Every structure is written in structure tokens, then in C-alpha cells.
Amino acid sequence: TGALCYYYYSTRLLQNSKTAASPPAAGRGSVIVEGVDGLIGNTPLMKIRSLSEATGCTILGKAEFLNPGGSSKDRVALNIIRSAEEDGILKPHNGSTIFEGTVGSTGISIAMIARAKGYKAWIVMPDDQAQEKYQLLEKLGAHVEKVRPVSIIDKKQFVNLARVRASQFGKVDDGQQKLSDMVGYFADQFENEANFRAHYQATAPEIHQQTQGRLDALVLGAGTGGTLSGLTCYLKPRIPNLKVFLADPQGSGLYNKVKFNTMYAPTEKEGTRRRHQVDTVVEGIGVNRLTRNFDLGRQLVDDAYRVTDEEAVKMSRFLVREDGLFLGSSSAVNCVAAVRVAKQLGPGHVIVTLLNDSGQRHLTKFW
Numbered sequence: 253t254g255a256l257c258y259y260y261y262s263t264r265l266l267q268n269s270k271t272a273a274s275p276p277a278a279g280r281g282s283v284i285v286e287g288v289d290g291l292i293g294n295t296p297l298m299k300i301r302s303l304s305e306a307t308g309c310t311i312l313g314k315a316e317f318l319n320p321g322g323s324s325k326d327r328v329a330l331n332i333i334r335s336a337e338e339d340g341i342l343k344p345h346n347g348s349t350i351f352e353g354t355v356g357s358t359g360i361s362i363a364m365i366a367r368a369k370g371y372k373a374w375i376v377m378p379d380d381q382a383q384e385k386y387q388l389l390e391k392l393g394a395h396v397e398k399v400r401p402v403s404i405i406d407k408k409q410f411v412n413l414a415r416v417r418a419s420q421f422g423k424v425d426d427g428q429q430k431l432s433d434m435v436g437y438f439a440d441q442f443e444n445e446a447n448f449r450a451h452y453q454a455t456a457p458e459i460h461q462q463t464q465g466r467l468d469a470l471v472l473g474a475g476t477g478g479t480l481s482g483l484t485c486y487l488k489p490r491i492p493n494l495k496v497f498l499a500d501p502q503g504s505g506l507y508n509k510v511k512f513n514t515m516y517a518p519t520e521k522e523g524t525r526r527r528h529q530v531d532t533v534v535e536g537i538g539v540n541r542l543t544r545n546f547d548l549g550r551q552l553v554d555d556a557y558r559v560t561d562e563e564a565v566k567m568s569r570f571l572v573r574e575d576g577l578f579l580g581s582s583s584a585v586n587c588v589a590a591v592r593v594a595k596q597l598g599p600g601h602v603i604v605t606l607l608n609d610s611g612q613r614h615l616t617k618f619w
């Protein structure tokens with residue numbers, strides 16, 4: 253099993269010169285970094301005291317909310333842009349525009365790095381997300397296009413529309429002088445393997461180093477699946493007894509895919525409704541299709557947990573009360589699942605999860 257993933261790391265990565273920034277050995281806070289992209293990655297692994305004490309396990313959260321753009325997506329956006337530059341597709345300061353379909357975090361990271369590197373950003377987003385994400389994007393100078401949340405088979409779905417917008421770039425004469433190598437580039441986080449590589453080549457080695465390889469379980473949700481696959485494909489071969497668990501919100505088909513190998517099994521509560529039709533306050537994770545980045549590591553995932561909105565909301569309030577930890581919705585889902593894994597494995601185990609972003613980006617919806 254895990255054929256795709258093993259194929260990937262054994263044959264392609266070894267020959268691939270494209271590397272995500274590897275963590276500076278000196279660690280965060282003890283080096284001078286160059287520019288905003290120098291602040292990306294190398295995040296601390298934090299022991300969540302309340303959950304660890306309650307379960308008798310060591311529950312560790314990778315503090316991705318400390319990235320300069322506020323989420324783990326900074327790593328992905330940077331690696332996607334770097335890879336396109338290495339391939340000679342993107343050149344800074346020539347008017348090139350990066351297009352992306354996103355529920356927000358990736359867009360914010362792209363907008364930030366685009367500014368730092370001399371590109372423009374055009375972000376297509378569903379219109380039902382927390383308001384502060386659109387505001388942040390506009391302040392970062394991105395062009396924001398909002399669309400109705402619809403199925404992936406619809407041409408106006410946010411990812412599909414971003415692809416179309418990139419292909420239309422430069423074809424409409426806006427009277428501006430066009431440079432010959434100016435392009436519209438579709439970042440394509442769901443299918444672009446530079447997303448997977450950002451985690452395989454940086455986030456995962458960081459976790460391996462921080463835990464000295466002593467961890468029993470990894471538990472996290474998936475949007476594109478880049479984080480889940482990147483971490484799983486790197487860590488599983490190095491830690492033979494490691495168990496990997498998916499944390500999935502209401503309405504997402506990934507839980508069914510992991511457990512029953514079919515995405516569209518009707519569920520008791522939701523029937524056959526899909527992610528975009530289920531009214532959930534959780535943003536950033538849960539989809540109803542098999543993306544390239546999820547597929548890369550999917551067969552190495554051991555089991556999945558379904559987490560309800562109610563459980564995620566309760567967890568987020570608990571963590572503020574007990575730990576002063578103010579998290580976004582996907583991090584709360586991850587923590588709910590981490591506690592379930594702790595209960596399943598029993599006391600004494602080390603469990604790692606991801607704290608993707610902070611609650612500040614979720615004030616008007618989840619909070």
C-alpha cells in the first residue's frame with residue numbers, strides 16, 4: 253500500500269532539485285532572516301498542557317499560526333512560487349499575476365509573498381467565509397473575486413474559476429504594455445505537488461527533529477491534503493509504528509474515503525449532501541473529491557474521525573479557558589480528534605497535531 257507515496261519519495265524527490273526551505277539548525281529566534289519569507293516555517297512544537305494532563309498522553313501542536321501570514325499555508329505558497337520560478341515560468345516584477353482558488357489561508361499567503369517578491373495576486377473565494385479573510389486579502393493588495401459556494405463540477409466553483417481566470421490573463425487588452433514573459437500563473441494548491449513537497453521537505457523533518465522521532469500518532473484534517481500526505485509520507489517510513497489519523501469535519505467525504513474507500517456514502521445526519529451544502533462553521537478542511545495532494549499519502553492513513561461543529565466549538569473555548577490558546581476552526585477539529593486518539597491509544601503516548609491558524613481569522617464566523 254501507499255504505492256503513490258513510496259514511488260514519490262523513493263524515485264522523484266531524490267532527483268528533484270526543488271527544495272522547500274530546510275529549517276535553519278540554529279532554530280527560530282536565534283538567526284537574522286532575510287525578508288518576510290525568511291520568517292516562514294521552523295515553527296515550535298507546543299505541548300498542549302490541558303489536553304495532555306486530561307489524557308495522560310503528550311499532545312503536541314505544531315504552532316503554524318506563528319507563520320508571518322498567519323497559517324501553515326505560507327509554506328505552501330512560498331514553495332509553489334519558488335518552484336514556478338525555478339521552472340522559469342514566473343519572473344518577479346514583470347507584471348505577472350498569480351491566480352488561486354482558496355477558502356482564504358492560501359490566498360492570504362500568496363498575496364503576502366506576491367507583494368514581497370514582486371507579483372500580483374488574484375484570489376477567487378467562496379463568499380461564505382469569515383469576513384476578516386477578505387479584508388486581509390484586500391489590505392495585502394490582492395484582487396478578490398467572490399463566488400457562490402457550489403459543487404466542483406460547476407464551472408463557477410472557486411478553484412475552476414481561478415483556473416479560467418489564469419488562462420484568460422493577457423488575452424483581454426487593457427491598454428497596458430505587456431512584457432513578453434509576463435504570465436498568469438494558476439497556483440493550483442489542490443493538484444500542485446509543490447504543496448506536498450513543502451511539507452515533506454520542511455514541516456515533516458521539523459517534527460521528526462523536534463520529537464527525535466519519538467511519536468506514536470499524527471492526527472490532522474485535510475483540505476488539499478498536502479499537509480497530511482507530506483507529513484505521512486516522510487514520517488511513516490522513518491517511524492515504523494506511527495499511526496496516522498484523519499480528522500474530518502461535517503459534510504466532508506474524506507472520512508468515508510479513508511474508512512470505506514468511497515467518498516459518497518450517505519451519512520445518517522447529512523444524507524448525501526456535500527461539503528458546500530452542509531452548513532458548518534469549520535473552514536479550511538473537508539472536501540468531496542480526491543485531490544492529487546491527498547491521494548499521494550491516502551493509503552498510509554490508518555483511520556479517520558468525524559468531528560462535529562459542536563465538538564470543535566467546545567474544544568476552542570476550552571483551550572482558551574485552560575491554556576490561553578486562541579485557535580481557528582480547523583485547529584480545534586484537530587484537537588478534538590487528538591483527544592480521541594489519546595483515549596484510543598491510552599496514557600503514555602506522544603500525539604502530534606497541527607495548529608494551522610489562530611482564532612483572529614475566524615472572529616466573525618467560528619468564534
Ligand code: PMP
Binds near residue numbers: 358478535536
Ligand atoms: N487549516 C486551515 C486553516 C487551512 O486553510 C487549510 C488549507 N485549506 C488546512 C487546515 C488544511 O491543509 P491542507 O490543504 O494541507 O490539507
